Amino acid sequence: MPKVLMKGNEAIAEAAIRAGCEAYYGYPITPQTEVLEYMARRMPALGRVFLQAESELGAVNMVYGAACTGARVMTTTSSPGYSLMQESVSYIVCSMVPAVIVNVMRGGPGLGNIQPAQGDYFQMTKGGGHGDYNAIVLAPSNVQETIDLIIEAFDLADKYRWLVTVIADGMIGQIMEPVELPEMREVERRQQPWALTGAKERPKNVITSLSLGAENLERINLKLQAVIDEIVANEVRYETLMADDADILIASYGTAARIAKTAIREARQEGIKVGLFRPVTVFPFPYAELREAARGKQILVVELNAGQMLEDVRLAVKDEVPTTFYGKMGGVVPLPGDILAEIKKLAA
């Protein structure tokens, strides 16, 4: 497959299209608006559904509606928009309808700015909306991986009847990289037994997240937790780089991990034994795998926030190894040299 040069946001859109995404509902917000614009051009030409919604609230509820019919559907947004979507995210997971949502994170909190950040880790991995639930959260580090994970996202969503989210950031959204695109998958008009398609020759289907009565709702929650248990048991993904003989293990994801890789290579050239542990799923988080990889080492967590994945790292290693944090907030993106300086402090 020849490579093409693509901007991350456009790759997100094209990947969804190639995954057989039937409908895209979105709203402009920097730094992911190019996804909406690309979809506006491409979807009608393919006879698929594109609609710019009146807000992120509208978009996520359109996604919810389409997901109830069993269609492959996606929306994308950035941090403040993702916040707006949380009520419906809770409904979507409770209803067990498959959908994909991409968050191209920007500086926060509040209106923030449009630079890359990782400040929504808590929101995305700990539920984000009300109630007990977790969506699957995939964490790409470059544009090629974003494409691959978006394809997987739709398949995972169908496999578990679950919401799959992709935690990206403004760097991934805006950067242009040579990528390989997968084969086009046509839209499949499916008749899921649970979907709302019209009660023809079958009893009616009702999709609701309302469950009056405590025992009823407990039953639903136990069912949801059982799905989460399966996801946790089967879908952990992570990557390591030069970790085996490392004394210092950097734990990082997304763009931060990418910058760390350069710092690691530079540090190795200076004889410092440093490696990388990069979660590719931040839910389910690779707790056991990180604990194993960190044995006998010290950890440096690098994030573009005030320390969010840091908590999962500490949970993983149960504070049995020294853990240090280096983070930048507000959309400031560190240079490899900044991370190298931190590595050297620890190596000293």
Next chain:
Amino acid sequence: MAQKVEQVRFQRPQSLAEVPTHYCPGCIHGIVHRLIAEVIDDLKIADRAIGIAPVGCSVLAYNYFNIDFAEAAHGRAPAMATGMKRVRPENIVFTYQGDGDLASIGTNEIVHATTRGEHITVFFINNAVYGMTGGQMAPTTLPGMVTTSSPFGRDVKVQGFPLRVCEMLATLDGAAYIVRRSATTPKQINQLKKAIRTAFMVQMERLGLSLVEVVSNCPTNWGMSPVESLGFVQGKMIPYYPLGDYKVKDKVKQLK
């Protein structure tokens, strides 16, 4: 001796589930549910209809119909309906919403679904109060009306003026059929049924958004008997929310 032929003249509509409803005695929801079920049967669309229930007294509407149903977040039913209808245009998608759901938290969604001319049908049950949560003020509560959050009577100086939804939506080009009806007399009920039928036919012909507002009652939270509450609808609500056709596109007029 001539054979007597028995004909069924009146029966429970197929699309209405044989389930006792939880609605209060005298509540108009029961009438509207029945009429919708009758029309769905008459038009033979039960096997492709999808309803969307709101948050409000009719949150359990999905228990009362024999068709596919979804439950929306508060106010978001028109967006959910849009999402469904765009991927499944052959289905008949309708929302059923109260005044809190549609005219308060959901105003953005209904305005935009209407202005986009979504091919969906909306049933708007306006009883000027939040029933399910125990009788708070609604955007459609009349000036002076006492509710639990306007205990001294709605004061327009502080709490503003009621919202007339049909008048507002009729200004939008995407609206195909925007009408206001009620159900306090047999004549009104017949007109309401006709409006429900036309509203669904508008969707079947893809003419734009159809909405039927039903000026309704709430005996429990108005503190009235069912009969008194119908009198309040006739005497106070309808003068503020006049019945009639607010928008009927030409192509709709031609529908039979």
